[in-house]
Amino acid sequence: MKGGCTVKRITTDELRTMTDREGLIIQGCGGELSEWVNGINELLTQEGILQNGDTFKDVFAFEHDGCTNLLFSMENVDLHMGKLAIWRLQSHSAFGGTWLSDYLPNRLGVHMDEATAQQGGGLEMKQSY
Numbered sequence: 001m002k003g004g005c006t007v008k009r010i011t012t013d014e015l016r017t018m019t020d021r022e023g024l025i026i027q028g029c030g031g032e033l034s035e036w037v038n039g040i041n042e043l044l045t046q047e048g049i050l051q052n053g054d055t056f057k058d059v060f061a062f063e064h065d066g067c068t069n070l071l072f073s074m075e076n077v078d079l080h081m082g083k084l085a086i087w088r089l090q091s092h093s094a095f096g097g098t099w100l101s102d103y104l105p106n107r108l109g110v111h112m113d114e115a116t117a118q119q120g121g122g123l124e125m126k127q128s129y
Helices: 012-016 033-046 081-090 100-108 112-119
Strands: 006-009 023-026 058-064 067-073
Touching: 006 033, 012 058, 012 100, 023 100, 033 058, 033 067, 100 112
Parallel strands: 006 058
Antiparallel strands: 023 067, 058 067
């Protein structure tokens, strides 16, 4: 795969523990997952969201409500956060994009304040606004 990306399959229980991270979840990814990853990386590069030749390197696949979903981790990714937020809203009907921090409480019932307090960690991202 381009950019050294790996797709790791995880369970929703593993996903529930990722309260100290942020990422973009694309819902309903059928077919070859590497094609989704390459396509999203290429699209976001063309849109000027992924910067300085960077790509999403850590991508997680999980099943929920009969759908295969991809979590694109934003850790250590050089991206323009403002443009990504606008793209996510504009493309929601096509990709079902949502933030991990929204998905966990709204789709999986994770109480974010309690989970973050228990883990006590922060997240470092290289971002442009």
